[in-house]
Amino acid sequence: MMLNASDWLVPSVDPELDPCSNYTAAWLWLSSLQPTYMALISVVGFVGNGLVLCVFCLQRKPCSVADVYLGNLAAADLVMMSCLPFWAVTIARGYQWEFGEVLCKLVNVVISMNYICSVLFLVLVCVDRYLALVKPMSCSRLRRVSWAKRLCVGIWSLGFLLTFPTMLFRTVAFVEDANVNACILDYPHPAWRLHHNITRNLLGFLIPVLVVTYCTRHIVAALSDRGAGVLPGVRAERKATDLVLAVWVVFLFCWTPHQVMRFLDTIDYFQLTPGCLWGHILDIGIQLSTYLAYSNSAINPFLFVIVGKQFRRRAGEVFGKTLNPWSKESTYLTGSFASVNRLNEKQRISIETLDKSVLRQTLS
Incomplete structure (x- = not known):
């Protein structure tokens, strides 16, 4: 996820000249809440995803294909949670970036990669559940752990390539209106903003949703088959599928508002909805939807514990052995x-x- 200067900086307005200046109070209110909120989800998400990774890495049984994808999902969330404190400190200091240009680029590249990588890992794990339940007799290479690891490397590489514009155009520059040296996304042409929004809406949301919807429809049909449900292997696959579907539903809940706001921002690019009122609503909406999206990375570990019965058993084995080495x-x-x-x-x-x-x- 990439944010430009208007996404972060509180607008500087003259009440006598700007008829929409009353919305500055909403910006100031959001800015006062953001540092605490970001610090909270950073701590919760970092600890939670770290524990999830420990379970996957230290468990006795070999990792399944779904474990590989979910483990990489937890790794993406963990890395992103480690970057949010930089923005929490920056917002608390009035958007003054004090960490240098290298970290300005690196932190935002990591945050941008998290979304693309996360949604693609979820697509792969849903496809794996589809092959396990709907096509159990197929010998697809996608159900091999070795191929799953290769696909994960490919997704990380693709995520980096898609965030390459962030690496190029993120910079620390003096913003005169706010009187700060801010870490901003300085596109050379406004069309880059349009390209960014369309890429995120299509590749990062619409296409994955269509693929997962297709897989989910057939998965639900397979799980509704009473005859197949009595088989021990199918029961085990069903438990794993419940966790995957829960993670996907929460992902949609957290990220759909942000995707909608990005689409509306694209419409705003063509100036189809002029007026300062719409601009303020759009800016505030992007802010709120962004932080709802951030929450997804902190919620996922709780889903592993609440929904994942097999994961709870593995966690008990791993941490039971760690806490009681004499066992x-x-x-x-x-x-x-x-x-x-x-x-x-x-x-x-x-x-x-x-x-x-x-x-x-x-x-x-």
Whole structure:
């Protein structure tokens, strides 16, 4: 997600000259809430996604294809959460960027990559659920872990390429109206803004939604098949699919408003809706939808815990072993004592049997 100067800087207006100056109060109110909000979701998202990655990396069983995609999704969210504090500090200081031009580019490239990579990882994991439930007999390469890892590398590379304009045009410049050195997206031509919005709306939303909708429709039909539902393998796939669908629904809830606002911003580019009132509503709407979108990265770890039954079991195994490092040794000792007890019991039974045999021979 890329934000230009108008997305971040509070407009400087003269109440006597601007009839829409009353909306400056809304901007100031948003600016006062943003640092605290961004700091909160950064901490929650960083800790939560870090724990999710620990479970996927430290679990005993090999990762499945869905695990690979969900793990990369958590990694994208984790990296983005580590970048939000830079903007929290910047907004708290009146949009004065004090971290240099290199971090200005790097931080915003990472934030931009998060969205593209996240939505594509979700598409891949939905396709994997489609192949597992709707086409269980197919031998698709997409259901191989080795190919899943290659696809993830390709998605990270594609995400970087799509954010290359951010690397080029993000810069630290003095903004006279706000009297600050701000980290802004300085496009050489306004048409770049149109290109950015269309790319995000189509590649980053419309096409993925169509693909996932197609897969989901067939997945739901497969899960409704009572005959297939009694099979142990299908039950396991169903549990994994519940988590994937929950993550997708929350993704739509968090990101759809932002995509709608980007589409309206495209319409505004053609000046089809003139007037300062519409401009202020659009600017504030982009702000609110942006921070709702940020929340998605902090919510995902809770979905893993609440919806993912298999994930909870794996987390219990991983963190149970981490918090109690003696559990393996105690299990070994317990097993050893049990083996000794069983051996002693067998010896006792053998002796008793021998004694009875000797006794019978004596009596006979």
